Amino acid sequence: MTQQSDVQPDPPAQSQWQTDLQNAGLWRKFLQMSRWHGVNWWLMVISAIGVLVFVIIALFPSWFAPYGHNEEAGPSRMAPGQKPDNYLLIVRQDSPYTDFPSLDEGVESPSQAAKVGVRNEVASRIISEQRKKYDMLGPRPVRVFDRTVEQFLQGILDGDYAAVLLNEKYQEALADFPELKSVGYVGRVYKHGFLLGTNVLGFDVFSRLIYGTRNTLLIGMSSAIFAALFGIPIGLLSGFWGGWPDRLLTLTMDSLYSFPGLILAIAIAAVLEPGIGNIILAIAVIYIPTYFRIVRGQTLAIKQELYVEAARALGAGRVATLALYIFPNVLASVVVIFSVNVADAILTGAGLSFIGLGLPVTTPEWGADLAKGQESIQSAWWLVTFPGIAIALLTLAFSLLGESVSEILNPRLNRQ
Amino acid sequence: MTAEHSEPTSVAHRSTRLGAQGEPLMRIRDLHVEYATRRGPLSAVDNLSLDIYRGEILGLVGESGCGKSTLGKALMRMIQPPGQITRGQLIFDGVDLMTLPETEMRKVRGARISMIFQDPMTSLNPVQRIDEHIIEAIRVHQPEISRREARRRAVELIERLGIGAKRLEDYPHQLSGGMRQRVMIGLALALKADIIIADEATTSLDVIVEAKFLDLLRELRDELNLTIILITHNIGIVAELADRVVVMYAGRVAEVADVDTLFHYPKHPYTQGLLKSVPNIDLDGDELYRMPGSPPNLIDPPGGCRFHPRCPQAKPICAQREPALAAVSPAEGEPTPHSEHLVHCWLYQEHE
Numbered sequence: 001m002t003q004q005s006d007v008q009p010d011p012p013a014q015s016q017w018q019t020d021l022q023n024a025g026l027w028r029k030f031l032q033m034s035r036w037h038g039v040n041w042w043l044m045v046i047s048a049i050g051v052l053v054f055v056i057i058a059l060f061p062s063w064f065a066p067y068g069h070n071e072e073a074g075p076s077r078m079a080p081g082q083k084p085d086n087y088l089l090i091v092r093q094d095s096p097y098t099d100f101p102s103l104d105e106g107v108e109s110p111s112q113a114a115k116v117g118v119r120n121e122v123a124s125r126i127i128s129e130q131r132k133k134y135d136m137l138g139p140r141p142v143r144v145f146d147r148t149v150e151q152f153l154q155g156i157l158d159g160d161y162a163a164v165l166l167n168e169k170y171q172e173a174l175a176d177f178p179e180l181k182s183v184g185y186v187g188r189v190y191k192h193g194f195l196l197g198t199n200v201l202g203f204d205v206f207s208r209l210i211y212g213t214r215n216t217l218l219i220g221m222s223s224a225i226f227a228a229l230f231g232i233p234i235g236l237l238s239g240f241w242g243g244w245p246d247r248l249l250t251l252t253m254d255s256l257y258s259f260p261g262l263i264l265a266i267a268i269a270a271v272l273e274p275g276i277g278n279i280i281l282a283i284a285v286i287y288i289p290t291y292f293r294i295v296r297g298q299t300l301a302i303k304q305e306l307y308v309e310a311a312r313a314l315g316a317g318r319v320a321t322l323a324l325y326i327f328p329n330v331l332a333s334v335v336v337i338f339s340v341n342v343a344d345a346i347l348t349g350a351g352l353s354f355i356g357l358g359l360p361v362t363t364p365e366w367g368a369d370l371a372k373g374q375e376s377i378q379s380a381w382w383l384v385t386f387p388g389i390a391i392a393l394l395t396l397a398f399s400l401l402g403e404s405v406s407e408i409l410n411p412r413l414n415r416q
Numbered sequence: 417m418t419a420e421h422s423e424p425t426s427v428a429h430r431s432t433r434l435g436a437q438g439e440p441l442m443r444i445r446d447l448h449v450e451y452a453t454r455r456g457p458l459s460a461v462d463n464l465s466l467d468i469y470r471g472e473i474l475g476l477v478g479e480s481g482c483g484k485s486t487l488g489k490a491l492m493r494m495i496q497p498p499g500q501i502t503r504g505q506l507i508f509d510g511v512d513l514m515t516l517p518e519t520e521m522r523k524v525r526g527a528r529i530s531m532i533f534q535d536p537m538t539s540l541n542p543v544q545r546i547d548e549h550i551i552e553a554i555r556v557h558q559p560e561i562s563r564r565e566a567r568r569r570a571v572e573l574i575e576r577l578g579i580g581a582k583r584l585e586d587y588p589h590q591l592s593g594g595m596r597q598r599v600m601i602g603l604a605l606a607l608k609a610d611i612i613i614a615d616e617a618t619t620s621l622d623v624i625v626e627a628k629f630l631d632l633l634r635e636l637r638d639e640l641n642l643t644i645i646l647i648t649h650n651i652g653i654v655a656e657l658a659d660r661v662v663v664m665y666a667g668r669v670a671e672v673a674d675v676d677t678l679f680h681y682p683k684h685p686y687t688q689g690l691l692k693s694v695p696n697i698d699l700d701g702d703e704l705y706r707m708p709g710s711p712p713n714l715i716d717p718p719g720g721c722r723f724h725p726r727c728p729q730a731k732p733i734c735a736q737r738e739p740a741l742a743a744v745s746p747a748e749g750e751p752t753p754h755s756e757h758l759v760h761c762w763l764y765q766e767h768e
C-alpha cells in the first residue's frame with residue numbers, strides 16, 4: 001500500500017513527563033515514583049521490605065527464635081530484659097553434700113529427707129523441679145520469709161537445714177560465714193534476660209511472636225484469598241447476568257453484609273471446632289460480601305462501557321467478554337480491598353482468639369497471645385504490648401503495600 | 417495525500433464503482449426493531465428494506481433518534497434488551513442472519529461484519545495493550561492461529577494504518593484520539609470483514625483528524641473492496657465520502673440515491689429540508705432554514721407517512737396511507753442518476 005506512508009503518525013499526544021518516563025532508566029523511574037504515580041517510593045519500599053521480612057520470619061521461624069514456641073524458657077512473667085535469679089547451693093564446709101543430687105543419697109523415706117532452706121517461692125519451685133528431675137524422695141524445701149540473708153545462712157550452722165538455696169546476688173554475705181561453702185548452681189543458670197519478657201507459663205514472648213507469624217499471616221492471607229475466590233466470581237456473574245439471579249445473590253450477600261463482621265465470625269467459629277482451617281473459613285465468610293458488592297457494582301458499570309460492546313461486535317463470546325474485558329478492569333479495585341482485607345482479617349482472627357474461639361493455647365498466634373496476656377495486664381504489660389505492636393506493624397505493611405501497588409498497577413490512575 | 421485522494425472524488429470515479437454493483441451483498445427486508453418501554457413498544461426501525469452492495473460506501477443520515485444506530489446494530493444482531501428485532505430478514509451473502517443461532521452469529525460478528533464505534537476514547541479496553549486487542553480479535557475467530565502469528569499480523573495491520581509497530585505495546589490511554597480510531601479500524605479489518613459499520617465514528621475527532629480518517633477509509637475501501645456503512649448526522653462527511661446515501665426519518669427510509677443526485681436533486685421534502693438546514697459557509701445573508709416541528713414520538717407515530725405533520729407539501733392522502741419506497745425517474749433536465757433513486761413519498765406516486 002503505497003499511499004500509506006502519507007498517513008503520518010499523529011504528533012505525540014502525551015505530555016513531556018510521559019516522554020520522560022519512557023526514556024528514564026529504571027532507577028530514575030523508581031526515584032521519581034511520587035511524581036509519576038503519586039506514590040512515595042520510600043513508603044512502598046519500606047512496606048515491601050516489611051512484608052518480606054514478615055514472610056521470611058513466617059517461613060523460617062527457627063532462624064530467628066531463641067527458644068521454641070512451647071518451651072518453658074524461664075520463670076513466669078519476666079519483664080523484658082529482666083535477668084532471672086540464679087541460685088547457689090550452700091552447705092557447711094565439712095558437709096558430705098557435693099551437689100544437689102547428693103542431698104538424696106542414703107534417704108530411704110520422706111521423713112529422712114534433708115531440709116533445704118529457701119527464701120522465696122521461686123527457690124522453692126526450683127527444689128521441686130530438681131526433685132522431679134532426679135526422681136528423688138528428698139530434699140524438702142523449707143521456706144523462711146522474714147529473715148535477713150545472714151539469719152538465713154545462720155540457719156545451717158544452727159542445724160535448721162542441711163543446705164540452703166541462696167540467690168546469687170547475696171553471695172557476698174558468705175564472706176562472713178567461713179564455715180559455709182557453695183557447691184554450685186542449682187537449676188538452670190541464666191546468663192541474660194529475655195528480650196520481650198516471658199509469659200505466665202514462662203514461654204519467651206519474642207519466640208512466641210516469631211513462631212506466631214506463620215499462623216497469623218496464614219489466617220490473614222488465606223481468609224482474604226478465600227473470600228476473594230468466592231466473592232469475585234459471584235460478583236462478576238451476578239453483575240453480568242442481571243435479572244433474578246442477580247437479585248437473589250444481592251439479597252443474600254446484603255443480608256450477610258448487614259451482620260456485624262466479628263459477631264458473624266463468632267457465630268460461625270462457635271459452631272465449628274477450633275482450628276486454623278475453621279478460623280480461616282469463619283473470617284472468609286464475612287469478607288465475601290465485600291468483594292461481591294465491589295465487583296458486582298464495577299461489573300454493572302463496565303458492562304455498559306463501549307469497549308465491552310465493541311468486544312461483542314468483534315464476535316467475543318460471553319466468557320471471553322467476562323474474562324478479558326470485564327474482569328481485568330474490575331481487578332484494579334479488588335487489589336485495594338485485598339490488601340486492606342488481609343490486615344482486617346488478622347485483626348478479626350486476633351479478635352476471635354481473644355474471646356477464646358480461636359486457636360488452642362499451644363498454637364502460637366498473635367491474637368491468641370494477646371488474649372492470654374490480657375489476663376495479667378496489670379502485672380505484665382509486655383504480654384499485650386508486643387503482640388499488639390506486631391499486629392499493628394503487619395497490618396500497616398500490608399495496607400501501605402497494597403495501596404502503593406494498586407496505584408502503580410492501575411494504568412488509568414494518575415496518567416491523564 | 418497523493419493527488420488522487422486530495423482532490424474531490426470525481427463523479428466519474430464514483431459512477432464506475434456504482435456501475436459494477438451486481439448482486440447485493442446484503443439485502444435487508446421488512447426489518448422491524450422495537451424497544452419495549454413502559455408506555456408500549458417503540459418502533460425504532462419500521463418495515464425497512466434496503467440493498468447494500470459490495471465495495472460501496474453507504475451513507476446513513478438522519479436526525480438524532482431516527483433509527484440510524486439501531487439499524488447499524490440490527491445488521492449485526494447486536495440489539496440488546498429491551499430492544500428486539502421483531503420481524504424481517506437480513507440476507508447476507510445468501511444466508512438469512514436472522515435464522516442463525518447466536519453461536520453462528522458470533523462467527524459473523526467481527527469476521528464478516530464489523531463495527532467502528534462512536535467514541536474511540538472509550539471503545540478500547542483500558543487495561544489491554546493494543547497488540548492484545550488485535551491478537552484477541554484474530555484468535556477469537558481463528559483459535560488455530562498462534563499468538564506469534566497473530567502478533568505478526570497485528571504489526572502488519574497497524575503499520576499499514578500508519579501507526580508505528582512500537583505503539584502496539586502501548587495502552588489505549590497513551591494514544592491520541594486519531595490513533596485510537598485507526599486502531600479501531602485495525603480491529604475491524606483484522607479478519608478482513610466484508611462490511612464495516614462506522615457508527616458516528618468521527619463525532620469525537622477534530623476536523624483535521626477526521627479528514628485523515630475519512631481518507632484512510634476511502635483508501636482501504638479502494639484497496640480491499642470493503643463495504644462501508646457510514647452512520648452519521650454530519651451531511652458534510654456523507655457528501656465527501658459516500659457513494660450512495662440513505663436518508664432515514666422516524667425509523668423508515670425516506671430516500672435513497674447516489675450522492676450526487678441526492679445532493680443536487682433531492683426529491684423527498686424531508687431531504688430537501690435537511691439539506692437546507694446544513695450550515696454553509698458560502699451562504700451569505702440568509703438565515704439558516706429551520707425545519708418546523710420535531711421528530712415524532714415513535715411509541716405512537718403519526719399514521720400514513722410519518723413525516724406528514726411537518727411536511728410543507730403534505731396532502732390529505734399523506735395522513736391516511738403509507739407511501740411505497742418507489743423508484744422515481746429524473747425530472748426534465750436532470751441527469752440520469754448513477755443508481756436507482758428511491759423515494760418514500762406520495763408526491764411522486766400515483767393515488768386515487
